[in-house]
Amino acid sequence: MSETVIIDGPAPLTGTFFAADTPRALAVLNGATGVPHRFYRHFAAWLAETQGISCLTYDYRDFGASATTHSSKVTANMLDWGLHDTQAARDWAALRAGGLPLWLMGHSLGGLMLARQSGTDAISRVITICTGPVHTTDHPWPFQATVRALWFAVGPAAYTTLGYVPGRLSGLGSDIPGPVFRQWKRWCTTRGYPAQDPNIPSAPKAAFACPVNFISMSDDTSVPPHAVARMTELYPGCQCEHRALTPQAFGLHKIGHIDVFRRKNKAVWPALIA
Template identity: 80%
Template sequence: MTQTVTIDGPAPLTGTFFEADTPRAVAVLNGATGVPHRFYRHFAAWLAETQDVSCLIYDYRDFGASACGPVRDVTASMLDWGLSDTQAARDWLEARANGLPVWLMGHSLGGLMLARHQRTQDIARVITVCTGPVHTTDHPWPFQATVRALWFVVGPLSMATFGYVPKQVSGLGSDIPGPVFKQWKRWCTTRGYPAKDPCIPAAPMAAFSCPVSTVSLSDDTSVPPNAVARMTELYPGTNTEHLALTPQQFGLKKVGHIDAFRPENAKLWPALIA
């Protein structure tokens, strides 16, 4: 069964809940920056229908189905999305878990701040996909040139002109609110940013006692495997298992940063939750 839901929190969020007939667990999938929650619907349906895992997907505040006004008026930051909204979505799910194990899943931004959640010891499983504390110098060339142009040229010019970064500039297919872009840029151009951004609360040591899997894709130029391998910076003291995947393992030509959740790449989905 699939239903549209409203998640109460610091800001109202709109999402979709895919409920398994006989669930063995419940999961929330926190999306990547600028990726609407509908993009994940095929994966969420697969979890519910074939893996007996009910799955919640949703849009961050003031974005996608959760938008409530012009993008130029958005005041939400990347930390609001990556911490406050992921906590609110998880709280909504836990209130309906009926004692079932709770999984936290994050794609890119969606996995960055999970160790800073409340009640982390209550989680049964953590899976992050293409998530890591990436720095500009981690990107391979020539993609690094594209990223530098976004951070230092076209992004700031767009901010000065429009007050946000249009989708035609971001290359993500969605407009990026101004405060989100500013914090995103600061994080990706600062080495060791979790300890240097005063807005980010410190993560407790060994926040999770459950299995934590960090998945990378070999052809991901946005958050390359070496950046994913540094997830210990975000999850201090936690035993994380880094699963390095290649498209060729699954008979695929390419996957990259975003497309792991596209239905045409469903061959790799069992590996994500293995």
């Protein structure tokens, strides 16, 4: 069973709550940059219907179902999405957990800043998928050429002209607001960016007492496994484990960065929560 929900926070967020009949946990799934929350509906439904894990998915402020204005007028940046909106969603879920273990799951951007949330001692499990402090030089060629064109040519030109980066240019299929693009570019073109961006708060040591699992895909060109392995820098002192999965181990030809959550790749889903 699923229902549309409104999450109160610094900005209203629209999401979908998938309720398990007999839940054993409640998970908050924070999405990747430019990926609407409806994209995760099959995975969230699988969690609720087959794993007994109720799941909240949602869109970041002024994006997707949470949009209140045109992308060219959005003032929110990536930190608003990756830290403040993930906190609001987590707080919403915590009020409705009813004593159930609370899981945090993050896809790409959705897992970067979780250690910088407040009240992390109440979390029972953290799972990030294809999340890592990636730098431009981490991408393999020829994909790196595409990324460089986005950061240094196509993206800045679109932002300067339109105030946002259209989906057909971002490669994500969704428009990216200008302030989000600018901060995203700065993070991905600066080595050790958390320490270099004064707007990012420091992560407390051992923010989580629970297990923290970092999952990477061997064929992910956007955030390759060696970039995911750096996640310990963002989660200092935590009980971390990095697991690199290969498509072939699940009878699949390819998975990549986004498609891990597509229904055609559901063979890998049990490994994400193993």
